[in-house]
Amino acid sequence: MSTPVLKLVAQRIAMGVLLLLAVSVLIFVGTQILPGDVAQSILGQSATPQALENLRRDMGLNDPAYIRYFRWLGGILTGDLGTALSSGQDIATSLKDRLWNTLFLASAAAVVSVPLAIALGLLAVRYRNGPVDKIISGLGLASTSLPEFFTGYLLIYFVAVQLQWFPSVSTVYEGMPFGERLSAIALPVTVLTLVVLAHMMRMTRAAILNVMQSAYIETAELKGLTPFQIITRHAFPNAIAPIVNVVMLNLAFLIVGVVVVEVIFVYPGMGQYLVDHVAKRDVPVVQACGLVFAAVYISLNIVADIVAIVSNPRLRHPK
């Protein structure tokens, strides 16, 4: 690989790290502004002033903010996310399981939805403006427009309660056989696929159509290639960058934005974990989750950028 590409890639990664640092500051400041107090939230309505005072002292909530920030950052860099205020458990341990579950659900949904979306997109371009294109677009838009809790409940009612094909409760646990695990997540994966499918499919279609206007496509047509060959050999490779961008955006959504699906299907993922701890003002956990989410977003975007750079022949073969 040539130096300009390496340089560009290195720049992207460095930018990403800087961005992550900036986000860490934002997260820390944001959690400081949240209303309410950790101690009060843990003890809830049954708090006595004395228990509150004891708890606040134990947690070191009285130190200045910048000291707590650097203490926190130092911990993260050494792999120590601290302990959860509410349950006293090690955050890294419990976060790891939850993150793994989330990644499992997201990758299952991605394995189904990404190839499906791209194939449907290609198909729509091939038969553009015909009935096939219209049906694909119409169904895709309809499935995206329905809120995910609605599709979720519909699936639960018909597939889980009436037909009893798949369980409505998607609880997964360590040591669960792989087959059972897949059966457990069948319904949430279906919902997530329906949610992200249309976006990726429509973008694939638009990106390829954009390329189809180019002069070299006309050349390809004139030299007698079949329409499908033109799409796969000439249009698609040139449309990879925007497609990867939208795929990455949707992958990021699958990881950080599925809390509603998690709640409906009782899936033990990151979203529910984060919401529980926000409700309890468990600041260390909220900060750790926020940082993980930010890291996922930033790194997926870096990947998209790098793919765009690498797939661009003008950058790979500079004059």
Next chain:
Amino acid sequence: MSNELDYLSRRVALGKLSRRDFLGRAAALGVTTVFANSLLSSAALAEGPVKGGTLKAGMQGGASTDSLDPATWQSQVPYKFGRQWGEQLVEIQPDGKLNPKLATEWGSSDDAKVWTFKIRKGVQFHDGKEMTPDDVVATMERHSDANSKSGALGVMGGIDNVKKDGDTVVFTLKEANADLPFLMDDYHLMIQPGGGKDKPAAGIGTGPYKVVTDEPGVRHIGTKFPNYWDGDKRGHAEQIEIIVINDATARTAALQSGQVHMINRVEPKIVDLVKRVPGVTIQNVAGKGHYVFIAHCNTAPFDNMDLRLALKYAMNREEMVKTILRGYGSVGNDTPINKAYPLFSDDMEQRKYDPDKAAFHYKKSGHDGSVLLRTSDVAFPGAIDAAQLYQQSAAKAGITIEVKREPGDGYWTQVWNKQPFSTSYWGGRPTQDQMFSTAYYSKADWNDTRFFNEKFDKLLLQARGELDEAKRKAMYRDMNVIVSDEGGVIVPMFNDFIDATSKKVGGWVPDGNQEMSGGYALSRCWLIA
């Protein structure tokens, strides 16, 4: 006819006839469904518990922040799981009386200041160690330590010291308290080895099930403890599992699809729909929980007793029960006590919606302009709707109520117990004394109506030291009248606990002390083969 019904219901209990068929045949015999259902449950009880299987509950009220340390419990799931693996000294029965648990008997000195509990012998902890009076003393010490974060700290506040004396444990109180044994039922006070001082969250107790899996906010599993001391009565299933399902629709779906056998918190809105699902039984029981509108008696304009009375007469209680609870509850009488409490007198006059009286007292109070009521959807289910209904019923008496909707986040810290007029709920307490001491005694932390009444305080302390039940009952009646007439609390309704079970569950005992059969559903019930 009754012979045939008996025969049929026994067939159902044995699993030889479906519940649906039974109800059909019972209807053919001219029996109502309600009666037929009650026959069924008594038949299932009479057949005796079935051992084995995995009994599963889908429950609201768990989060990934939960812990096995009893001192931290405040939501449904950890506490209901705790009732299966841990035990207290005593246990409140569905009829409100106390049963011995880890204490076999107890008694007090004549002035109710020194209480002695005899500790049961031959009880094993899950780690194989024998439970001793030392463990009991250490547990009490942990929860009464001023530095502890225990939710039972308030309960333990009146105890001066706890000491072992041979087979017994002696509690010496700062002030007399005839209700001390009831306090020992508090779910935080699970007896743990060494009081749980070293490992508070180890999950080791003396209950019928021992903890095998504890995934906070996801699921909790217990397996039968083979050496449980009371094995015939509790712990029939081989394994129990609580799956945390916080979403109401998902909970109902899990019950319908057979993934769980019982669920808690069926929303009043959907009870009638759930009822129609074949094989599902709604288990509702009147409890002590109630919804309240609270006015601060020491803050203008609510420091005026006529205005408070006007606000009470302006409340349409029947309509609240009908609309907000869909009939699954009962009307309140502006006092936190109802017939679910021991020593309750049911001869108090019921306050009714009376726009004329409300208008009369409103005029007498001399108040002018609107009254600001703060509410939020976290105050109780349907609190916003309730506030609007109240606004309408009050408007008919010429009282303008301005409803301000507050954000749920921070409601308990910024609004409740801070603002002069707001909505809230109470889960109830085992005894009248505890309820009054928690929220109506002038020195209570949670005196959320700012009720400072000398006569009431005097009666409360007197009743606490009174061992004669008839006299105490009379005192409590007087106190309820004072709160109802002079207090700042408006109690429109007491809400039922509404749970649901599938047809595979046998042995359900209606128990109004808490939801899920008083919290003991998983160890009281069994799976019908």
